[in-house]
Amino acid sequence: MRDLSSPKEKSSSLNPIHLLLVEDEESHAVLIQRVLQKHPSRQPFHVTIAGSLQEAREHLRTAVPDLAIIDIHLPDGSGIELLTAETGTPSFPIIAMTSHGDEKIAVKAMKAGALDYVVKSEAAFNDISHVVERALRQWHEMSERKRAEKELRTQAKQLMTLSHISHQILSGREVKALMREAVSLTARTLKIIKGAKVLELLPDHKTLLLRAGTGRWSSLVGQTIAVADQDPLIRHVLASDEVVFVEDLRTDKRFGGSSLLFERYGYISGIGLPLSSREDCLGILLACSEQPWLPNNNDISFLQSVANTLAVTLEGKRTAARMRRLQNDLLQANQFSTLDEFGAVLAHEVNQPITAIINYLRACQQIIMSAKEPTLQTILELMDKGVGEAERAASIIHHLRESAQTGETVRGYENLNTTVYDASQLALGEAVDGDIVVNFELSPRLPPLYINKIQIQQVVFNLVRNAVEALAGAGEKSLTIKTASTQNHTVEVQVQDMGPGVDSLYQDKIFKRRFSTKKAGMGLGLAISHSIIKTHRGDLWVSTTPGGGATFHFTLPVTS
Template sequence: MMPDRDSEQILLVDDNPTNLQVLFKTLEGSGYRLLAARDGEAALYTAKRARPSLILLDVMMPGMDGFEVCERLKEDPDTADIAVIFLSALTDSQSKVHGLAVGGVDYIAKPFQTDEVLARVRTHIKIQRLERALARRNSELEDENQQILNAVDEGIIGMDITGRVTSMNSQAATLTGWPASDCIGELFSLLQLFPGDKALNQSLNLLCEGGVGLRKEHVSISTRSGRIAPVAVSGSPRSEGGAVLVLRDISEWLQDQHALEQAREEMDTQRQHLAHIERLSTGGEMAAGIAHEVNQPLTAVTNYARVAQRLLTDLPADKRLKMDDVLTKIVIQAERAAAVIQRMRSYVKKPSGGRQVLELNAVLEDVLALAEVDSRVNAIPVQLKAAANLSTIFADEVQLQQVALNLIRNAMESTANAGHSNAVEVSTYLEGDMVCFRVKDFGAGMAPEIEAQLFSPFVSSKEGGMGIGLSVSKSIMQGHGGDIRFQANPDGGAIFSCEFPVHL
């Protein structure tokens, strides 16, 4: 029977050629590949090259005896796992014990029985196979376990009962900044992950020594580089002693919590502003009703004044002229008040009618008429410097009026609050392919912190202001393909410029 090429190899070592021949005949046909060596040096050389599964080693050899050969085999990592069976005529107990002590797995006395040698060889070859299979499976399991540990998001550190690190996955190395190669076998306390936290360090000692579990939802660890990182810590005792420590990075969770808290605060702020807007909306509806009610008595005042004028014919001429002058003034003021109320009602009620071709100068003239009351209240005149031959624009008239009126009213209030009486300047002009208008005031200007976020919602330089006018205006302008910009007035105050694309 020819031995299988991939079967185990057996090295036969004996200085006696006859003994070697007997061993060859004994094992021939057993399925093993047989190698031979006549002395200790040759045995070491062949074992290093061929890595046999088993060596049948004679003890009594010239030069290097079998015991020394075995010792040197066991000292070399490449040959330490080779099983050695001693063959010797020395049958005393001391020799047998010494052979087993230097690393032999069995001891066969000479002269040997063929069946005994073959049986022991097969037994130890089988043991070798099982040990290799077990070692291979253990290695595979370790690799699988390590892959599983490396796949989880948490850092996992194993410790023995003395607190020394026995294992560490890649995430633990990333979190702590300590590579596993520097930590295995070292005391966990030497890593100084929790400096100054006496309570936690005591809990770790209780975990390893007494099997007392621990859980901390938020602690700080000091990494190898000195960086402080937030983690959640949990520890569980192991049945064989020691413990497993789990570190979970919670920095992203803390950021999410902070963002959630900010969102809640912003929602509360928005809710308050929406409540304010609702009150303003209700007030606007009431104002529209009041305007309607006031308009009726104004009309009555006008009618009564005109009736009184017709009844003046019975009075003397001098008194009739004076009364007529007074009544005429009453009519003029009543009609003026009615016109103001009518313009306000029209502005409030007019829906957004969509975009159309508009003359910017004509729209601004209507806006100045709307701003007449504010102009008298603030004692600040408004001047319109309209450019001639201005191109048309394609815009929503109501939205354009809203932007212009907001800027003009702000300009009048700012100028009045600064104690000036200069007129607010509204001018139109053409710049490239953009039709523009500018509102210039002579107020106190903008504080730097306000200017930096001027067009953000709920930012206002006016006491009690809601801070939504400029934000809405910018949205309207950008929605029309234009923009609104701010610059400081060199003479003091502010200049706001709005631009619309030319309608082709």
């Protein structure tokens, strides 16, 4: 095998074109080589001549030429063997050479992957440099086309991935599942990526929660990784709010050769993309590889789109959580939409204990004034009741203030029967003129309920007061107060009267504020009660008592 460099090549600084000439006939080889040397091309030719299949194979084992000219007739076999030895398509352009009359073999060579052929003649040898140039150009064009096709295929794949993720968002998939899918699709679409993950920046702006991860990170999903400050790559992404690449961590000076996130899991290159919303950075998408890797523009724009999609999802999740909180706050605050309302509720709820206090004190006055018998014991009992009512008024004011300020009330585990009984007695109190028959049917097997006792007492008080008021002109003055466990982990309270019932015209209106059919009614009792039961996650409704009258029901959940 001879290595023949042209004089032009020796003096030229341009990269030579490596050409393998497989030709056993020396005179032909020399002629071809001379023609090529004389050719005024921009790049010089570096020609290696192989005189047999064997020599050609040896050369190809160590080097890939830019082009090969192969004589089909060789002393140790057919040049076509060299073509078919290449798997699929040859990795370099090949020009086949045949003798005159061997055109059929030339066709065979073309089918085997040769780019062109020449039939040996002096004229053909003299023209060989043009044939070589044409073949090189054609090869270059083919390679470019293949590269563009491959890129298009990659882009199509990436677009499909993105459209898949967007579709998942639109179909309202759960955020966690969506993140999982986004990282696994990313890793599948970009083969070089061996680990992809989504880190959510928590509201403290310091800690990151691993929301989804592939590769070596998958086992850590759901764990908080406190690295916002520790890891240089993450610090860079968060500080700049821009995409950051590390082609090779071991040589990248910006990171001082170390990144906990990478090293611990055996990655040496990667890209970090911020998940940016309009106002804030919500997290990071990381894609890493075990080999040095510099993503191309396509890879970056694909990853950028995945990051944007994830940012939109995360922002949506946060907005939904904010809306839920707001809704809840509104529900709580709904009890007092204005200061006026607060005043009205206060007046309504405190009016009764104050009236009771006044009555107890008047009774004391009368006893002392009449002074028939100085029944100190009776006076003490009346004053005790007065103090109890004053304390209840103070407690109502305290809870109303608390609820108005924070939207929350203090709850505890309470015995519902005692709560219902005490409140009913208060409501019946001085209102019972003796002819109302009151039945208590309290279930003995109720679990303790997690409630605000004062508020639930207010509800029972309001319902029993309404019932007493409804019985004012009724023939059968009976009232039943029941408690019972019901299905679905709830407990139900019923206040049943035999009064005139609720006119069907008013059924929808009675729970609204300021609706009253009474001369001195404020129209607040049921509205307040409804709002209290709602904040306890229960229901309040009215039905008709069998045989006439109204039954008010409310439920409360049993919490474990």
